[in-house]
Amino acid sequence: MRFMMLMIPKGYESAAPDAMPSAEAVAAMMRYNESLKKAGVLLALDGLHPPSTGARVTFPGGKPQVTDGPFSEVKEVLGGYWMIQVRSREEAIEWAKRCPASPNETIEIRQVQELADFPPDLQKAATGYAEMQPHARKAS
Amino acid sequence: MRFMIIVKSTPQSEAGDMPKQELLEAMGKFNEELVAAGIMLAGEGLQPSSKGAARVHFKGNKRTVVDGPFAEAKELVAGFWIWQCKSFEEALEWVKRCPNPHDEEGELEIRQIFELDDFGSELTPELRASEERLRTELESRQK
Numbered sequence: 333m334r335f336m337m338l339m340i341p342k343g344y345e346s347a348a349p350d351a352m353p354s355a356e357a358v359a360a361m362m363r364y365n366e367s368l369k370k371a372g373v374l375l376a377l378d379g380l381h382p383p384s385t386g387a388r389v390t391f392p393g394g395k396p397q398v399t400d401g402p403f404s405e406v407k408e409v410l411g412g413y414w415m416i417q418v419r420s421r422e423e424a425i426e427w428a429k430r431c432p433a434s435p436n437e438t439i440e441i442r443q444v445q446e447l448a449d450f451p452p453d454l455q456k457a458a459t460g461y462a463e464m465q466p467h468a469r470k471a472s
Numbered sequence: 473m474r475f476m477i478i479v480k481s482t483p484q485s486e487a488g489d490m491p492k493q494e495l496l497e498a499m500g501k502f503n504e505e506l507v508a509a510g511i512m513l514a515g516e517g518l519q520p521s522s523k524g525a526a527r528v529h530f531k532g533n534k535r536t537v538v539d540g541p542f543a544e545a546k547e548l549v550a551g552f553w554i555w556q557c558k559s560f561e562e563a564l565e566w567v568k569r570c571p572n573p574h575d576e577e578g579e580l581e582i583r584q585i586f587e588l589d590d591f592g593s594e595l596t597p598e599l600r601a602s603e604e605r606l607r608t609e610l611e612s613r614q615k
Contacts, residue, residue: 443524
């Protein structure tokens with residue numbers, strides 16, 4: 333089963349566009365990333381620039397409407413993610429608990445939808461979807 | 473430059489309503505265009521937070537686990553893409569062409585991904601080498 337570990341750092345919603353982690357934090361996180369890789373569970377990972385450099389697109393009445401960041405009304409934002417391949421939700425939680433995270437941070441664990449989760453008629457409509465998922469294709 | 477396009481959840485997606493065939497077809501067509509243009513690197517949908525979800529809070533050495541579902545129906549991540557674009561504007565143009573991912577009012581968020589060069593001198597040569605090794609190995613596993 334694939335899970336996403338979503339890193340939600342409190343305060344990142346109002347971080348300056350050039351906000352950077354410290355070298356110690358990066359080094360500690362790299363050791364954690366190495367342990368995920370050594371265990372063969374890591375599929376992908378990325379960090380995101382602060383939302384003050386981002387945008388949100390909404391579709392009121394079906395028409396796109398763009399709002400530039402920062403998003404003042406938002407309580408929490410994504411700072412980065414890991415995609416992991418594990419045997420159970422419990423194993424995913426165990427990995428999240430080992431992360432060298434700070435007191436302002438929360439990791440949300442979410443199971444990834446696989447094509448097999450869809451009923452047959454929807455699977456047919458989604459033909460070609462699997463080929464667009466390099467992580468899923470090799471991991472399953 | 474790479475961007476993450478975050479599909480925000482809606483009350484329907486959190487309720488576990490599966491997309492209709494019409495939307496899957498429209499989204500499949502959009503994904504085909506993204507792939508043909510060399511934009512799309514990855515994309516996934518996430519189960520609603522009532523299935524296989526938890527949050528781990530960190531405080532000192534303490535870890536507190538809270539099981540899903542989570543109350544913030546419009547603030548959660550329902551899915552995402554990773555795109556390779558020439559500029560923020562290009563990413564924005566593609567997002568505006570995306571079919572509305574839900575049968576109700578929804579939101580997509582565009583966020584730029586950190587590349588190694590963004591970290592400056594804080595990323596020492598040793599850390600950089602170790603990060604590059606990690607990514608090379610992940611890529612080779614997917615081939």
